[in-house]
Amino acid sequence: MKKSIISLMGTLAMMLLASCGSPSTGSWVSYSGDRQVERRVDSVLQLMTLEEKIGQMTQFSANWSITGPVMSDDFKPYLEKGLIGSIFNATSVEGIRRMQQIAVDSTRLGIPILFGQDVIHGYKTIFPIPLAEACSWDLEMMRRTAEIAAIEAASDGINWTFAPMVDIGRDARWGRVMEGAGEDPYLGSRVAEARVAGFQGGVDGKALVEVHTLLATGKHLAAYGAAEAGRDYHTAELSEHTLRNVYLPPYEAAAKAGVGTFMASFNEINGVPATGDRWLMTDILRGEWGFRGFVVSDYTGVNELVPHGFAEDEQHAAELAVHAGIDMDMTGATFIKNLTQSVEEGKVPEQTIDNAARRILEMKFLLGLFDDPYRYLNEERARKNSMTPEFMETARKAVAASVVLLKNEDNLLPIPKETEATLALVGPLMNDSINLNGEWAGLGDRNKSVPILKGLTEKYKDSAVKLIYAEGSSIDETTPARIAEAVSAARRADIVVAAVGESYHWSGEAAVRTDIRLPEAQRQLLGALKETGKPIVLVNLSGRPLDLSREEEEMDAILQAWFPGTQGGHGIADVIAGDYNPSARLVMSFPRNVGQLPIYYNRKNTGRPVDLNDERVDYKSNYLDSSITPLYPFGYGLSYTTYVISDLALDKSSMKAVDDRITVTATVQNSGEREGEMVVQLYVRDLVGSVTRPVKELKGFQKIALKAGESRQVTFELRAEDLAFYGIDMKKKTEPGNFTLWVAQSSDDNGNEATFSIE
Numbered sequence: 188m189k190k191s192i193i194s195l196m197g198t199l200a201m202m203l204l205a206s207c208g209s210p211s212t213g214s215w216v217s218y219s220g221d222r223q224v225e226r227r228v229d230s231v232l233q234l235m236t237l238e239e240k241i242g243q244m245t246q247f248s249a250n251w252s253i254t255g256p257v258m259s260d261d262f263k264p265y266l267e268k269g270l271i272g273s274i275f276n277a278t279s280v281e282g283i284r285r286m287q288q289i290a291v292d293s294t295r296l297g298i299p300i301l302f303g304q305d306v307i308h309g310y311k312t313i314f315p316i317p318l319a320e321a322c323s324w325d326l327e328m329m330r331r332t333a334e335i336a337a338i339e340a341a342s343d344g345i346n347w348t349f350a351p352m353v354d355i356g357r358d359a360r361w362g363r364v365m366e367g368a369g370e371d372p373y374l375g376s377r378v379a380e381a382r383v384a385g386f387q388g389g390v391d392g393k394a395l396v397e398v399h400t401l402l403a404t405g406k407h408l409a410a411y412g413a414a415e416a417g418r419d420y421h422t423a424e425l426s427e428h429t430l431r432n433v434y435l436p437p438y439e440a441a442a443k444a445g446v447g448t449f450m451a452s453f454n455e456i457n458g459v460p461a462t463g464d465r466w467l468m469t470d471i472l473r474g475e476w477g478f479r480g481f482v483v484s485d486y487t488g489v490n491e492l493v494p495h496g497f498a499e500d501e502q503h504a505a506e507l508a509v510h511a512g513i514d515m516d517m518t519g520a521t522f523i524k525n526l527t528q529s530v531e532e533g534k535v536p537e538q539t540i541d542n543a544a545r546r547i548l549e550m551k552f553l554l555g556l557f558d559d560p561y562r563y564l565n566e567e568r569a570r571k572n573s574m575t576p577e578f579m580e581t582a583r584k585a586v587a588a589s590v591v592l593l594k595n596e597d598n599l600l601p602i603p604k605e606t607e608a609t610l611a612l613v614g615p616l617m618n619d620s621i622n623l624n625g626e627w628a629g630l631g632d633r634n635k636s637v638p639i640l641k642g643l644t645e646k647y648k649d650s651a652v653k654l655i656y657a658e659g660s661s662i663d664e665t666t667p668a669r670i671a672e673a674v675s676a677a678r679r680a681d682i683v684v685a686a687v688g689e690s691y692h693w694s695g696e697a698a699v700r701t702d703i704r705l706p707e708a709q710r711q712l713l714g715a716l717k718e719t720g721k722p723i724v725l726v727n728l729s730g731r732p733l734d735l736s737r738e739e740e741e742m743d744a745i746l747q748a749w750f751p752g753t754q755g756g757h758g759i760a761d762v763i764a765g766d767y768n769p770s771a772r773l774v775m776s777f778p779r780n781v782g783q784l785p786i787y788y789n790r791k792n793t794g795r796p797v798d799l800n801d802e803r804v805d806y807k808s809n810y811l812d813s814s815i816t817p818l819y820p821f822g823y824g825l826s827y828t829t830y831v832i833s834d835l836a837l838d839k840s841s842m843k844a845v846d847d848r849i850t851v852t853a854t855v856q857n858s859g860e861r862e863g864e865m866v867v868q869l870y871v872r873d874l875v876g877s878v879t880r881p882v883k884e885l886k887g888f889q890k891i892a893l894k895a896g897e898s899r900q901v902t903f904e905l906r907a908e909d910l911a912f913y914g915i916d917m918k919k920k921t922e923p924g925n926f927t928l929w930v931a932q933s934s935d936d937n938g939n940e941a942t943f944s945i946e
C-alpha cells in the first residue's frame with residue numbers, strides 16, 4: 188500500500204513536470220535564464236522538502252574508477268529516498284537504467300538523476316590525449332572529437348562529462364598536463380571553446396536537448412596547474428595579476444562558450460582552498476563572467492577543507508563550500524549529512540540551498556531529462572554510434588595531426604613505401620596496445636588499440652620496406668640479452684625505429700614525476716642502438732613533455748607521439764611513411780632538464796635579462812649549468828616541407844585603445860617539395876605596462892594548407908581589446924604604449940618583426 192502511494196505521488200509529480208511543456212530547444216550557447224525553464228523549476232522546487240533539495244546537491248560515485256578515498260557510504264538508501272542529484276562512474280548501461288528507474292518510479296517526486304563520467308578524450312573511440320590534440324592547433328578537429336565522444340557516451344546513459352580540463356600547464360612534472368591544452372592562455376581559451384561546443388552541441392545553434400549532447404564541465408577552477416613544484420593537489424601561490432592574466436582566461440572562455448558546469452579545483456590559491464573560495468566561485472565566476480550553470484566540487488573536495496586547515500569539521504566545511512558557491516558535493520556526502528542542520532541552526536540561509544538546487548534542476552530540464560529520463564539510454568543508438576568507420580577515420584587523422592616532428596636530420600623521415608630498406612622496429616612501446624590510450628580513456632578497450640608495430644606492418648605490407656622486430660626492453664626493465672637481441676636486429680637493418688616512453692599510469696591524476704627523462708632501461712637500450720651507427724628514428728609516447736636532451740643529441744629523428752588512442756599505430760605509421768606530412772606544433776615547452784621547470788615562452792623579462800646568444804654572463808638571470816631556453820619551444824614543430832614567412836605589413840602603425848584594430852598581413856610560402864599544413868602564429872610584446880608584461884604573447888593563429896611552392900597571404904585582425912590585461916588597478920584594459928609584433932613559425936622565431944603603438 189505504502190509503495191503504491193509513493194509511486195502514485197511520483198507519477199503525479201512527473202505529470203506535473205511533464206505538463207510544463209517539452210524541453211527547451213534553445214542552445215547552450217544562447218542559454219541565459221530561460222523564463223520557461225525557470226518557471227518549471229519553480230514548480231518542482233515548491234514540492235520539495237529541504238532535505239530533497241540538499242539531495243539534489245549530492246553526487247555519489249558508482250565506484251568504477253576511484254580517484255580518491257573510497258566512501259564507505261552505500262548510496263542506495265539515499266537513492267531510494269530521492270536524496271541524490273547525480274551519480275558518476277556508473278559504467279553498466281543496465282545499472283544506469285536501474286538507478287534511474289528507482290529515482291523516477293520509486294521516490295516521492297521522481298526527479299531523474301544526472302549521470303556523470305570522465306569522458307575526457309573519447310568514450311569508446313579514444314582520441315589522442317587532450318594535450319596531444321591541442322598540438323594540432325585544429326579547433327574544428329577538437330570540436331568534432333569531443334562531439335564524437337558525446338555521441339558515443341550519450342547512448343550509454345551518460346549525460347554529463349567532467350571535461351574539458353582547461354588548466355594552464357607550465358610544469359611538466361605535473362601529470363595532469365596531459366588533460367589540458369598546454370601553457371598558453373590564448374590557445375587554451377580557443378581550445379576550451381571548441382571542446383565545450385563539441386561536447387554540448389550548439390555550435391551552429393543546435394538544440395541542447397539533442398541526444399548527443401553531454402553537459403560539459405570547465406575544470407578545475409582555478410589554477411590547479413600552478414601547484415608548487417608540480418606536485419598534485421599542492422598549494423598555488425600566485426599574484427592576482429598572474430591568476431587573471433594567465434590562469435583564468437580559459438575558464439572564462441569556457442563560461443562564455445556556455446559551459447553548463449564548473450568543477451572546483453583541489454588546490455588552495457593564496458591561502459584559500461578553491462572549494463571554499465567565494466571570491467572565485469561567486470564573485471568572479473557568476474558576478475564577472477555571468478555564469479548561470481552549477482558548480483560541482485572535486486572528489487571529496489569539500490571534506491578536504493578540513494585537512495587543508497580551512498574548516499573545523501565536515502559540517503563547517505559544507506557550510507563554507509555552499510557559501511562559496513559550490514552547488515554539488517562530489518562523493519563526500521558532507522552536504523546531505525550536514526546542511527539540513529546548518530539551515531535549521533540559521534548558519535546557511537535556505538535561499539542558498541534553493542539557488543543551488545534550482546541550478547541543478549535547470550540543467551536536468553535543459554538536458555531533457557524531465558521529458559524523458561531514459562533519453563540518454565538507447566541500445567540501438569549505442570550499437571549504431573559506437574566506433575563507426577567514420578569515428579575511426581577521424582581518430583586516425585587526429586593521431587597524425589597531433590604527432591610533433593621534433594628533429595629530422597638529413598631528412599631521415601619520411602620512409603616512403605618505395606624505400607628499399609629494412610627497418611628494425613624496437614622499444615617497449617612498439618608492440619604495445621595497453622598504454623596507447625593514455626589515462627582517462629573512458630571505456631576505450633585497451634586491447635583494441637592499434638600497436639605501432641601493427642600500423643607499420645600494415646603500412647609496409649607488399650612494399651619495398653622490410654621489417655624486423657625485437658623489443659629490447661620493457662618500460663623500465665631490461666637485460667643484456669634483450670638489448671643484444673635489439674642490437675642484432677639493428678645491425679641487420681638500415682634504419683632503426685624505436686618506440687619508447689612512459690607507462691600511461693605515469694601521467695594523469697596523482698602521477699607526478701621528479702625525473703622526466705626516459706627510464707634508465709630505455710636509455711641503456713638507446714645507447715646500445717646508437718653504437719651500431721645505424722640512423723635512429725625515435726617515437727616518444729608520453730603524457731607530458733620529457734627531458735629529451737640526450738635523445739636530441741643522439742637520435743637522428745624524433746617524433747613526439749604522446750598517447751595517441753585507438754588508432755595510434757595507424758596514425759603514427761601514416762606520419763612515418765609520409766602519407767601525412769606532420770603539421771603539429773608544441774603547446775608546452777620541452778625543458779632541457781627538470782631543473783628548468785616551470786618553463787614557458789610567455790615569461791617575464793626580469794631586470795637583468797640574459798642575452799640568449801651569450802648566456803654565460805655574470806649577474807644576469809641565467810643558470811650556471813644550463814641555458815634558460817627550452818630544448819623545444821612552444822609553437823615549434825617541423826614538417827617534411829619548409830615554409831618561409833615574408834612581407835609582414837601593418838595597415839597602420841598606431842591605433843586607439845578602444846574599438847580599433849590593426850590589420851596584419853604576411854606572405855607564407857611552402858618552399859619545399861611537398862604539400863603541407865602550417866600553423867602561422869601571431870605574437871605580440873607590450874613593451875611597458877603598469878605591471879610588467881610577458882616577453883611574448885600569442886594573439887592569433889591560422890592553420891593553412893599549402894601545396895609545394897604555393898604562397899598565400901594571411902591576414903590577422905588585431906583588435907585593441909586583444910591587448911587588454913589586468914594592470915596595476917586590477918582592471919582589464921588596453922594600456923597605451925609601444926608594441927612589437929611577430930608573425931612566426933614558433934615562439935622563438937623572430938624573423939618577421941614589426942612595431943606599432945596604442946595611442
Ligand code: NOJ
Pocket residue numbers: 254305349406485486696
Ligand atoms: C578527481 C579529478 O580531479 C577530476 O578531474 C575528476 O573529474 C574526478 N576525480 C571524477 O573522477
